Structure formats: structure tokens, C-alpha cells
Amino acid sequence: MNKIYGEGDTKVHALVDVSFSVKKGEFVLVVGSSGSGKSTLLNMIGLLDRPTNGQVSIDGTNTTTLSDDQISSFRNSKLGFIFQSSNLLTDLTVLENTLLPRNIQHTDQNAMNEAINLLKAVGLGDQMNKRANKISGGQAQRAAIARGLVNKPSIVLADEPTGNLDSVTAETIIQLMKSMAEKLGQTFIVVTHDRHQFGEVDRIITIRDGRAFEGEDPPRKMEIKV
Amino acid sequence: MDYRIHLANRMLANKKGSLLGAIMAVSIGILVIHVNFVIFQGLYDAIIRDLSGYRFGDVLVTNREDVITEKSDVFLVNWLERIPYVEAAAPRLSSSASINVTKSGKTIQDFGVPIVGIDPFHDIRVSTVHETVKDGQYVFSRNSIVVGSTIARDLGGVNVGDNLKVKIVNRHGEDAIKRFIVTGIASSPGGQGFDNSVVIHIDTLRDMLDRQKETGQILVKLNDPTKANEVKDLFLRSFPNDDFKVETIEESAEQTLSGFRSGIAMINMIGYFGMMSSAFAVVTIQMMLVSSKTREIGIMRAIGAKRKDILVIFLFQGMIIGVIGAGVGTGFGLSYTFYAKETKMSFQGSLPLQVSYDWSKIIQTAIMAFGLAVIASIYPAIKATKLQPVEAMRSV
Ligand SMILES: Nc1ncnc2c1ncn2[C@@H]1O[C@H](COP(=O)(O)OP(=O)(O)O)[C@@H](O)[C@H]1O
């Protein structure tokens, strides 16, 4: 797949012939320097933007031909998102934020219990009814993880989820993601520019100038092509 | 509760300034319409009230020649009072006279004034003129006279108990002169009453004019003023061979009020323009709300909210603004109306406004304000749906 932003002089070829697949249950780390195209890649996989050409298939569905509404539903049921910061709607409580994907899906049955259990699992059992702007950055990322998991998605996508946290808090958030991934057999694709915080992971993809390479610090010719 | 209503509610509750601004905009729009209605419709109705109370009744029976000769007033009054809708009827006869008065040795004379003959027994049941006699009492005997306050002043300050000489030219062209005792001074707020006339007993006037059986007009008061046309038609059908002329108060007052009505229409237009500007204020405030929630909209879209969901959230906001604004505005408006009614509001000693609650108009105004708030939210809401999730989230 390719992604080209803009036209003419301002044209940016953000993704160049990127092609790979991720196995169910894999914890994939996407690394690369700033501006290399990591977020662009994640936005494509997350169906937040469309590639200029190429396609994204999730759970065997080619998403290219889906309508805007279908893509919304697809995002809602198949994908969980954790952004760098300000993940939560500050007008709502932590619990309400966690419930939101279920509300949108109109599957409110049992949602309350599941959301509460997830919040307990991420260590927010006693913060659930606080307004989302009354908790710390680390707690907000925990809530975002709970919200990302509440619809039992196929993939959880995280774009520099620890980018705004101090290193100690970042460490606990990373451990939380890894343990949730393990416990639930949940697929994670996590973008980071700090590979070392993550320790052992299933797989690493490096993005360099819009091209994808298998492994950490790979030589130029090991570009992935399927 | 639907999460979209809940979110719309919370987003507004956490933006108290914008919410308050939008509510004020909507409610002031409504208040302006209520105030306009109280003042201008109140003035209009007050004029009708006074014209009907002082001069025309709810229905006025006259003759094409302005003098009823074919039937006696007693007959007509009795006939009319047998109609169930009719509360009372009273005859009147008008002419003109000149007055002279001797005050502390000095005579002021030859003062031309309108003179009205009334039947005291019937007149107080039909007309409110007797209520304007602030000093003394209404005409009660054949030689009592009530003088309008303006005339009393022009005559050098006539008081109750003073003697007046009234000169009238009778039907034969001869002067008829009679002495009266002033029993009351009539003064009405707004001067619509008999401030510029004198009032005597109708039989005295008939004697002086030598028009024994004649009546100028018969004022009819209804217990249900909406039945004026039915009474009119019934009367005309019952006396097809006579030259009677019957007018409802609307017809009698038409000349006075036709100009006023287009004024009211214009004032109403201004009120509706005011409401339109309230709607524009709501558009602006909603646009501000949408742009302050760009990131939230992006997150909502990322986790799967459809465009329609975003639309609904902001339309709900419009409804919330509309409901509260309409409620508050109607509350303000009713308070003002209540105040105006209770205090018998008037302007600079003019006639007191005839304040009424026009519920259909009140509800219509509230619904219109609500509708405008929702319509005003459509454009901002559509704008909100146009935000792409990635674009929206870049604003972090
Ligand atoms: N919406 C956009 N319009 C134009 N250029 C963009 C846009 N988004 C990203 N880019 C460009 O694409 C390249 C990759 O950006 P990005 O994916 O955000 O990198 P990373 O996340 O790895 O830092 C950069 O050169 C960036 O300037």
C-alpha cells in the first residue's frame, strides 16, 4: 500500500509500497524515527484514513469498498484505539468513557459489568466515577486501554501510548498492555520511537522513510514484500 | 438514556457560559415578543375597551338618519334585553349646546360643547362612563349635569354644586335654555371618555330639543362579546323594514384602529426579526461549541461513532438550548405580562393597558423559538459531521 499526502511541490510519499500481515494474538511493535510514517501506517490500519492505493484487510474483510458508516461500525467492533494523549472525553466520567464504544454499538447489555471489570483489571477500580479530566495522565492511558478492549476488538492500535508519560509510569503502562495482551490473547500493534522501553515482544517492524522492514535495526535490503 | 443525549447534556453543562449565552439569546427573543404584545396589543385592546365602554357598547344600534324614530327606546331596549347574549341595553341622544356659567360674579358663556343625553338607570349597566365621574356622581335627576373635566377647566373651574345654564337650538330653530346643577365631573385616563362633553338626562334633552320619542342610538352590552355578529344579524333580520344600522364594536372602532393595526403588524415583524437574530446568536454559539469539541468529535469518530451520531449530539444540544430558552423566555414574558396586568400598566397617565394572556400565541412563540434553536443548530451540527477523525485528532 502507498500513502501520498498533498499534490505537486508539497507532495509527501508517506508510505511506500508497505505490505505486511499480522497474525492473531501477536504483539507487534512499530518503530522508526520521527516523521518516518509510523502514525500514517497506524491510521491506515485503523481505518482513520484511506491509503492512496492498496488495501487493508482485517479478519478477512477487504475494507477498501466499505462506506463511511460501515467503516465506522467496523472501527467500533474490530478495532481499539489508544492515542498518545487526551484519549478521553473530559465531559464524561472514566466509566462512561470506557462504556462509550458499547453505547455506540448499542450493545449495552452486560456492558456495565464488563467495563467495571476491565477498569478493575487496569487498576482504576476506585477512579471509575471521576470526571476524565480529574485523573492523571497514566490513569487516563489505563482508562484508554480499558476502553480499547471493551468491545473485544480484533486489533488494539496504540500510537506512542507512553509518549506523554514519565518513564516510571510509561513502564507500568507498557507492562499493563503486555499483560492484557497475554491474558486475553489480544492482537496489539503499538507504535513507539523508544523501542527499549518495551523489552521482549513478538515482532518488530521498522519504518524508515515510509518503507517497512522486518526486525529491529534491519539492513536496507530486508524490506518486507509479500 | 441515550448516550448522545447524555453527552450533549454534559458538554453543555460544562460550558455554562455558552449555554447561558444561548439561553439568553433565545429567551430575550421571546421576551421581546411578549413585551411587544403586552404594550401594543394591550393598547389596542384598551382603546377597544374604552370605545366600547364609553361610546359604542359591544353592539351599537342606530339609524341611517342617525335618529331612531320608528320604535321607542323602551321597546328596543326591552326587545334587545330579551336576547340571552345581551346583558343590558341603553339609549342615548346626542346634540350640541352652548353653556354659560357665572363664577364669582363673572360670566363665562357661549361655550359650544357636545351634549349627551343618557338614561341613568340603563346607562350604568351598559357603559362605564359613570365610573369616570371621579368627583360627585353621575346624572341622577332631570336637572343634574355631569361636566367633562376639560370643559370644567375651560369654564374656569366648575365644581360639583355649581349652577350652569345650557342653551340648545331645538328642532324648530328656537333657543331652549335650562338651568342645571353640576353633580359630577367626568375624567377618564387617556381622555377617551366624556372629558370634552356634558351629560344630562335623555328625557331632559328630548324636552329641550322637542324630540319627544327620539333616540340617537342604543348601546348594547353583551355577556359574551364574541356573539356580537349574531346579535347584529338577529336584530337586522327582525326589523327588515326599518332603516336600522347596526355595528359591532370592531366596525364602530374601525376608523380609530385601522392605522393602529398595521403598526402592530410592523411591531410584530420587528419581534420576529429579533427572534431571527437570536437564532443567529445560537448558530454562532453552536459553531464555537463544535470547534471547541473538535478533538472529542475525532475520538468519538475513531471509536466508531457515525456521522449521524455526531449530528444527533449537536441537534440534541440545540433542543436543550431551545427547551430551556423557550421555558425561560416564556417565564420572563409571563412575569412581565403578569406585572403589567396586576399594576394596570399605563404610560404617563394615559389609558391603562388591557393586558391579556393569549395562550395560543404564547405557545406558538415558545414553539417557534424552540424550532429556531434547533434549526440554528443544523448547520453547526453538519459542520461537526464533516470532521475527519484524523484531522480532528491532530488538533491535540
Ligand atoms: N495530513 C498530512 N498532510 C501532509 N503530510 C503529512 C500528513 N500527515 C503526515 N504527513 C507527513 O508524512 C510523513 C510521515 O508522518 P507521520 O506518519 O506522522 O510520521 P511519524 O508518526 O512516524 O512521526 C511526515 O513527513 C509528515 O510530515
Ligand SMILES: [Mg+2]
Ligand atoms: Mg507519529
